[in-house]
Amino acid sequence: MKHILCIVMILASALLGGQNWQVINNVTHVHDIEKSGDTIYFSSWGGVVKIQGDDALPFSEMQQVQQISTGDGLVSNDIRNLALIDVTQSLWMGSGYDGISILNAAGMQALGSDLGLPSSRVYKIIESENYILVATALGLAVYYYLPGVNFPLILEQYDSFTTSGALPNNNITDMLLNSNRQLFLAHDSGVSYVHLDSLAINSAWHSLSSGSSGSGNFLPIDRGYKLSANDTKIAVASSKKVYYHDLDFTNPAWQSITTVFGNETKDIS
Numbered sequence: 001m002k003h004i005l006c007i008v009m010i011l012a013s014a015l016l017g018g019q020n021w022q023v024i025n026n027v028t029h030v031h032d033i034e035k036s037g038d039t040i041y042f043s044s045w046g047g048v049v050k051i052q053g054d055d056a057l058p059f060s061e062m063q064q065v066q067q068i069s070t071g072d073g074l075v076s077n078d079i080r081n082l083a084l085i086d087v088t089q090s091l092w093m094g095s096g097y098d099g100i101s102i103l104n105a106a107g108m109q110a111l112g113s114d115l116g117l118p119s120s121r122v123y124k125i126i127e128s129e130n131y132i133l134v135a136t137a138l139g140l141a142v143y144y145y146l147p148g149v150n151f152p153l154i155l156e157q158y159d160s161f162t163t164s165g166a167l168p169n170n171n172i173t174d175m176l177l178n179s180n181r182q183l184f185l186a187h188d189s190g191v192s193y194v195h196l197d198s199l200a201i202n203s204a205w206h207s208l209s210s211g212s213s214g215s216g217n218f219l220p221i222d223r224g225y226k227l228s229a230n231d232t233k234i235a236v237a238s239s240k241k242v243y244y245h246d247l248d249f250t251n252p253a254w255q256s257i258t259t260v261f262g263n264e265t266k267d268i269s
Contacts, residue, residue, distance in 0.1 A: 025069050025077055034082040043079035048093055073108030074101045083125035087145050094122030106150055116154025117141055124175040128196060135172035158199055166205035167192055176227040186225035191236060219243055219254060239267050
């Protein structure tokens with residue numbers, strides 16, 4: 001009887017002690033960073049970290065004020081990309097395989113395929129006025145915020161079917177909107193671009209990749225391109241080279257930079 005009572009007491013102590021456990025997520029692998037004022041958000045494979053501090057302070061002296069994880073309503077801890085949306089003062093958090101979480105004053109909202117997301121694998125989120133563009137593994141989704149409504153409404157989806165092949169590949173791995181409102185999409189068949197006001201006009205789409213119809217200014221087809229631009233030039237990074245070009249595309253020649261150490265070409269990430 002004493003043995004049974006002892007076992008019961010040990011089990012009870014273990015269960016009561018378990019109430020004091022906390023979940024600690026590994027946030028050391030950072031995917032994306034967003035900044036607003038003195039607040040910085042990091043997305044990682046363990047959720048989103050929020051830190052605050054004056055810009056003059058080194059990171060070591062800034063204060064972590066929050067970790068956002070599935071315990072707070074995130075659709076997944078594996079958050080690949082972030083976007084601070086000005087029109088609604090919200091934070092959009094795109095996951096690797098589980099859609100989007102939206103954090104605003106009303107709390108946490110989930111955005112998935114049932115609300116117009118082409119794929120739960122989200123690569124990039126961009127805001128333009130009241131519009132939110134989301135690049136996914138199965139095409140592009142455009143959302144819209146109506147005045148006074150705090151939830152995004154699906155406006156349109158664009159993929160190789162809805163554009164009649166003008167967008168040649170649906171796996172959009174990166175996306176860039178430049179100052180002239182040209183939208184560039186990196187996908188498994190290269191890079192395409194279209195003016196934001198002409199998304200629904202198939203003939204307005206162009207390809208920057210060899211083997212496709214379009215402007216004639218061709219890149220080699222490569223998967224995993226990453227995009228960047230300023231007011232005059234666009235840069236396209238592959239695993240081995242960075243290509244750059246004037247944004248007016250009047251000159252067909254692309255320039256490139258290769259990283260070489262000795263006889264070895266280093267990967268660009």
